Amino acid sequence: MVTVDDVRRLALALPRTEEHLVRDRVKFRIGRIVYLALSRDETELGFAFPKEERAALVAAEPEKFFLPGAGDMRYHWVEARMAALGVAELEELVTDAWRMCVPAKVARAHLEGGAEGGLPPAPGLARLRAAAEVFGAFPGVDRSWLALCADTAPGLDLSGAAHRAALHRWLNTWGCRIRYPREGEPDLLGKGLERWWSRHGGLPGARLAALSDREIGLLAAAFGELAALPVGRRTLGPTAAAKALFALRPETVMPWDAAIAQRLWGARDEAAFARHLTAGRAWARAALAESGGLDEAALAAELGRPGLPLAKLLDEYLYVTITHQGA
Structure with a gap:
C-alpha cells in the first residue's frame, strides 16, 4: 500500500513538477498538464498512461487498475487503487507518467543523472x-x-x-x-x-x-x-x-x-x-x-x-x- 506522501515524494523529485490543490484534490503537473491526480479521499490515483495500452493494463490486473470516468476516456489516462500498489511499482508509474509530459531532453537528463535530473553528488x-x-x-x-x-x-x-x-x-x-x-x-x-x-x-x-x-x-x-x-x-x-x-x-x-x-x-x-x-x-x-x-x-x-x-x-x-x- 502506498500513501499520498509516497506520491508527493516521488513526484516532487522530478524536474518541473508542481503540486496543486484543485477542488480538494491533490494534483501534480508540468506547466498546465496534469500527470498525477489523487481522489478526494486519497485512495485512488489517476496517472498519465498511453490510452492505446490501458485496456490491456486493466485486463491484466483489474484488482489494481481501472478505466477512468467517461469524461476522461479521451485522455491518456488510467486509474489505480493505492492500497494495491507497492512503492517500487508506484515509482515506475509516476516516472513514466512524468516522462509523457516533459521534453525528451529533460527526461533524458534526469534519468541519466544530468544537470536537471538526479541530485548532484555530496561535496565531501x-x-x-x-x-x-x-x-x-x-x-x-x-x-x-x-x-x-x-x-x-x-x-x-x-x-x-x-x-x-x-x-x-x-x-x-x-x-x-x-x-x-x-x-x-x-x-x-x-x-x-x-x-x-x-x-x-x-x-x-x-x-x-x-x-x-x-x-x-x-x-x-x-x-x-x-x-x-x-x-x-x-x-x-x-x-x-x-x-x-x-x-x-x-x-x-x-x-x-x-x-x-x-x-x-x-x-x-x-x-x-x-x-x-x-x-x-x-x-x-x-x-x-x-x-x-x-x-x-x-x-x-x-x-x-x-x-x-x-x-x-x-x-x-x-x-x-x-x-x-x-x-
Missing part, C-alpha cells in the same frame, strides 16, 4: 572545508547575520513588527533590494509577512539532515507562498523567500540565490525548492556520516566555521563554487 568534507575557508575570509561576512540574531533573540518571530523590520534590513544587506516604506506609506512587506506568518508560523524545525519528505513538502509550500508575496509592483521573489526561510529556520533550510537555483535545478519554483532541500538533506547526511560520528556543532568547528548550522555551511559551499565563481 574536504570541499566543504575549502569553501568554508574562502567564505570565512570575505570581509565582514558574518556581520549582518550576527546583527539579525542579536536583534531577534532568542529567535525570529514575524508576529512582531520589530522582527519583521530586522528581517527586511537583513534581506537588503544580501542584495534583495526590497524598498523601505517612506513616512506615511504602508509597510507592504511587513503586513505581508505578518499575514504569511499567521498561516506558516508552525514551520518544521528539524535539522536539515533529519527532515522528512512531508516536512520538505511543507517548507516548499511555505516558500512558494512567500515568494509570491506582493511587495509593491513586484513579488518578494524566490531568492528573498529562501533567505527569509533560512533566517526563520537556520538549522533546517539550506537557502539559495538565483545562480545556485538555475545551475542546480534550472528553475526557482516551489518544486525546485523541494528538490533543493532534498539535496541538502542528502548532503548533510553524507557529511555527518563522513565525519565519523561528529554532531553538527562539532563538525562546524572542525570545518572552521564554529557556531553555524550545517545548512549554512552547505549554502556557503554553493555560494563559493557557483555564485562567487560566476561573479
Whole structure:
C-alpha cells in the first residue's frame, strides 16, 4: 500500500513538477498538464498512461487498475487503487507518467543523472572545508547575520513588527533590494509577512539532515507562498523567500540565490525548492556520516566555521563554487 506522501515524494523529485490543490484534490503537473491526480479521499490515483495500452493494463490486473470516468476516456489516462500498489511499482508509474509530459531532453537528463535530473553528488568534507575557508575570509561576512540574531533573540518571530523590520534590513544587506516604506506609506512587506506568518508560523524545525519528505513538502509550500508575496509592483521573489526561510529556520533550510537555483535545478519554483532541500538533506547526511560520528556543532568547528548550522555551511559551499565563481 502506498500513501499520498509516497506520491508527493516521488513526484516532487522530478524536474518541473508542481503540486496543486484543485477542488480538494491533490494534483501534480508540468506547466498546465496534469500527470498525477489523487481522489478526494486519497485512495485512488489517476496517472498519465498511453490510452492505446490501458485496456490491456486493466485486463491484466483489474484488482489494481481501472478505466477512468467517461469524461476522461479521451485522455491518456488510467486509474489505480493505492492500497494495491507497492512503492517500487508506484515509482515506475509516476516516472513514466512524468516522462509523457516533459521534453525528451529533460527526461533524458534526469534519468541519466544530468544537470536537471538526479541530485548532484555530496561535496565531501574536504570541499566543504575549502569553501568554508574562502567564505570565512570575505570581509565582514558574518556581520549582518550576527546583527539579525542579536536583534531577534532568542529567535525570529514575524508576529512582531520589530522582527519583521530586522528581517527586511537583513534581506537588503544580501542584495534583495526590497524598498523601505517612506513616512506615511504602508509597510507592504511587513503586513505581508505578518499575514504569511499567521498561516506558516508552525514551520518544521528539524535539522536539515533529519527532515522528512512531508516536512520538505511543507517548507516548499511555505516558500512558494512567500515568494509570491506582493511587495509593491513586484513579488518578494524566490531568492528573498529562501533567505527569509533560512533566517526563520537556520538549522533546517539550506537557502539559495538565483545562480545556485538555475545551475542546480534550472528553475526557482516551489518544486525546485523541494528538490533543493532534498539535496541538502542528502548532503548533510553524507557529511555527518563522513565525519565519523561528529554532531553538527562539532563538525562546524572542525570545518572552521564554529557556531553555524550545517545548512549554512552547505549554502556557503554553493555560494563559493557557483555564485562567487560566476561573479
